[in-house]
Amino acid sequence: RIQLQKFKADFLWGGALAANQAEGAYLADGKGQSIIDILPVGQKRKRSLKDPQYAFEQTFDYYPSHQAIDFYHRYKEDIQLLAELGLKCLRLSISWARIFPKGDEQEPNEAGLKFYDALFDELLLYDIEPIVTINHFDTPLHLAEAYGGWQDKKLIECYQRYCEVIFLRYHTKVTHWITFNEINMILRNPFLAGGLPKTDTDRSTIFQAAHHQLVASALATKAARKIDPTMKIGCMLAAGSVYPYTCNPKDIQAALEKSREQYFFIDVQVKGTYPYFAERYFEEQDIHLTITDEEAAILAENTVDFVAFSYYTSRLETVDHELKKNLIEGNAMASVRNPYLKDAGWGRQIDPLGFRITINEIYQRYQLPLFIVENGLGAEDEFTAGQIHDEYRIAYFRQHIEQMAEAVKDGVDLIGYTTWGCIDLISAGTGEMAKRYGFVYVDLDNDGRGSMERYKKDSFAWYQKVIETNGKEI
Numbered sequence: 001r002i003q004l005q006k007f008k009a010d011f012l013w014g015g016a017l018a019a020n021q022a023e024g025a026y027l028a029d030g031k032g033q034s035i036i037d038i039l040p041v042g043q044k045r046k047r048s049l050k051d052p053q054y055a056f057e058q059t060f061d062y063y064p065s066h067q068a069i070d071f072y073h074r075y076k077e078d079i080q081l082l083a084e085l086g087l088k089c090l091r092l093s094i095s096w097a098r099i100f101p102k103g104d105e106q107e108p109n110e111a112g113l114k115f116y117d118a119l120f121d122e123l124l125l126y127d128i129e130p131i132v133t134i135n136h137f138d139t140p141l142h143l144a145e146a147y148g149g150w151q152d153k154k155l156i157e158c159y160q161r162y163c164e165v166i167f168l169r170y171h172t173k174v175t176h177w178i179t180f181n182e183i184n185m186i187l188r189n190p191f192l193a194g195g196l197p198k199t200d201t202d203r204s205t206i207f208q209a210a211h212h213q214l215v216a217s218a219l220a221t222k223a224a225r226k227i228d229p230t231m232k233i234g235c236m237l238a239a240g241s242v243y244p245y246t247c248n249p250k251d252i253q254a255a256l257e258k259s260r261e262q263y264f265f266i267d268v269q270v271k272g273t274y275p276y277f278a279e280r281y282f283e284e285q286d287i288h289l290t291i292t293d294e295e296a297a298i299l300a301e302n303t304v305d306f307v308a309f310s311y312y313t314s315r316l317e318t319v320d321h322e323l324k325k326n327l328i329e330g331n332a333m334a335s336v337r338n339p340y341l342k343d344a345g346w347g348r349q350i351d352p353l354g355f356r357i358t359i360n361e362i363y364q365r366y367q368l369p370l371f372i373v374e375n376g377l378g379a380e381d382e383f384t385a386g387q388i389h390d391e392y393r394i395a396y397f398r399q400h401i402e403q404m405a406e407a408v409k410d411g412v413d414l415i416g417y418t419t420w421g422c423i424d425l426i427s428a429g430t431g432e433m434a435k436r437y438g439f440v441y442v443d444l445d446n447d448g449r450g451s452m453e454r455y456k457k458d459s460f461a462w463y464q465k466v467i468e469t470n471g472k473e474i
């Protein structure tokens with residue numbers, strides 16, 4: 001055990017979940033379907049994410065989000081466990097389709113609103129602060145079918161109504177809000193992150209859809225400030241520094257360009273304007289956007305209060321065609337395989353030092369408070385007589401928290417850290433349960449079989465100690 005410099009006294013140690021990956025109860029109390037509810041498990045899910053038409057046209061045997069880990073019915077028992085773990089905060093998302101089942105109604109669904117009232121109250125009972133993502137990969141299905149998702153401006157209006165309703169309802173219970181989960185994910189996964197239902201969507205449409213999300217995010221920020229200026233609004237990035245493969249200046253330039261792609265959208269959310277390199281990028285990529293003067297003003301006037309991000313690993317870029325063939329899929333973005341890093345299964349490599357580098361890179365760029373809202377290891381756990389010895393997960397977190405502490409020593413202003421999937425939940429990428437992230441094990445398999453009972457893993461007591469000592473004992 002090593003001694004670390006202190007995190008702030010009110011550092012928000014936490015865990016993170018998303019509605020579509022945890023709640024289940026996919027049609028309960030008037031909820032409508034979201035795009036995620038038509039996605040199956042395993043290879044078929046991967047195919048559906050690349051080719052949404054496939055998912056629209058098929059009927060599958062099993063849809064993981066329909067029951068997920070049944071958090072909708074078990075949240076009291078789960079929150080009790082998370083309170084025992086010592087969490088200071090829980091990042092979760094509101095399911096848009098619980099509040100507006102189709103997405104374009106004028107009036108919200110009261111039963112959906114009541115659910116989140118009860119959920120936030122339960123958290124507050126244990127002094128666990130809810131950190132809320134407004135849209136985490138679950139655009140209402142009707143908005144994808146009727147409007148083609150975020151490519152249509154109509155969604156700005158629908159999202160605005162949704163935000164106003166939830167801000168008015170929960171502003172006394174929720175302080176930190178994240179407008180869109182991993183906004184840059186739309187470039188890799190236009191269906192998941194943008195509800196764009198066509199496979200062959202061109203780049204202009206994707207960037208136009210992202211632009212609509214940026215305007216919607218800025219309008220949400222504006223509404224929040226009007227309703228209750230104590231609320232804090234954040235953007236959220238799927239982060240991971242991009243390294244050049246060699247010191248060949250061409251590799252450096254390639255890495256710089258790749259990195260710009262990552263920061264493109266949150267640059268707008270933080271600085272209120274498209275980055276200085278956007279014009280040339282659009283020109284060279286033949287991307288044509290419509291941005292009205294009114295929209296430009298909305299973006300300029302309503303920038304975010306903090307920058308949230310997920311970190312799973314770093315990325316690598318090169319101009320060498322041979323090396324470029326050796327790709328690793330990653331959780332969020334594909335990358336060239338890094339020979340210095342360890343493989344961690346499911347097409348990922350682990351890079352704890354890259355965590356410190358990424359945190360510093362983002363802080364250097366924006367100088368706003370940072371919130372790490374996802375980090376973790378998806379691994380297969382062995383369940384033996386109610387016990388799970390997950391020393392590999394402890395090792396992963398230990399190495400990453402050490403580097404996060406280094407970044408704090410570097411002088412970064414860090415609000416908090418929420419580990420991904422503090423209770424096992426279904427994977428976004430594959431829909432599997434076998435890819436587990438939690439300190440709490442859920443007895444459920446990839447086909448939805450199991451008792452759903454919860455069990456504490458060895459990492460539970462370890463993280464409990466980390467929180468108890470405010471990161472001194474890891």
Ligand code: BG6
Nearest residue numbers: 018181331332378427428429430
């Ligand atoms: C992030 C998402 O990209 O990665 C989460 O915000 C997701 O929703 C997480 O679950 C891990 O990815 P996966 O595919 O292992 O679930």
